[in-house]
Amino acid sequence: MKVRIKFRKYGILKYIGHLDVMRFFQKAMRRADIPIAFTGGYSPHMIMSFAQPLGLGVTSEGEYLDIELAGDITSEDAVRQLNQTMANGIDVVSFRQIQDEKKYSGMTLVAAADYLIVPKDMEETALREHNSETAVFPDNWNEALAAFLEQPEIKVMKKTKRSEKEVDIRPMIYDMHMEPSGICMQLAAGSENNLKPDLVMETFLKYVGEEEVKLHYHRREVYAKNPKSENPRFVSLESLGWDILSC
Structure with missing residues (x-):
């Protein structure tokens, strides 16, 4: 049985990297008595994979980890047992069964992600008060x-692992607008197209002369393409699973 775990990452733990998060969850699985499956062979390891790992310094309320179970446990028990082992800065939100086929893994499905961008010195206040009526950026x-968004092309130099090339990022910005709590954006994510919010904001700040x-x-959610309809275009990775109600 395959399971998708949704978790939040915040506070001081925003500064730990992906490999440390992976090691943290490996220890948490043992401490929480989650019946996770292992690979075979001489050096067995837990079967787990993360969808779209975060960069350093980024907080999130929509992170995903897929695992495979070797035994039975309900979603309610799994969430409770895992949260009893969590450090301050990581909370498990849900534990849901997903389709067994490889094409339904989080790594494969990721297509978009939502972000909230706020001034550095207002981070805690803005993220705590989602419905704040006080604007955090200039009205103009x-x-x-x-x-900025009306431009037919927004070309930037984008770094890859091996080189740097000019890319038009406009088609990868699905939504970008201002709210009192900050700038909200939905960007392409995943292996096919992937756009980081810091690159978008660096480009926008140059455009307005505020570098x-x-x-x-702050990442709010990670999405897959909607398998049933183009409206809505995307659905959260969490919504593609279902709760395990009984063993």
């Missing part, structure tokens, strides 16, 4: 943002 950025602004990036 609304018009600048509209003009010295320090920002914090």
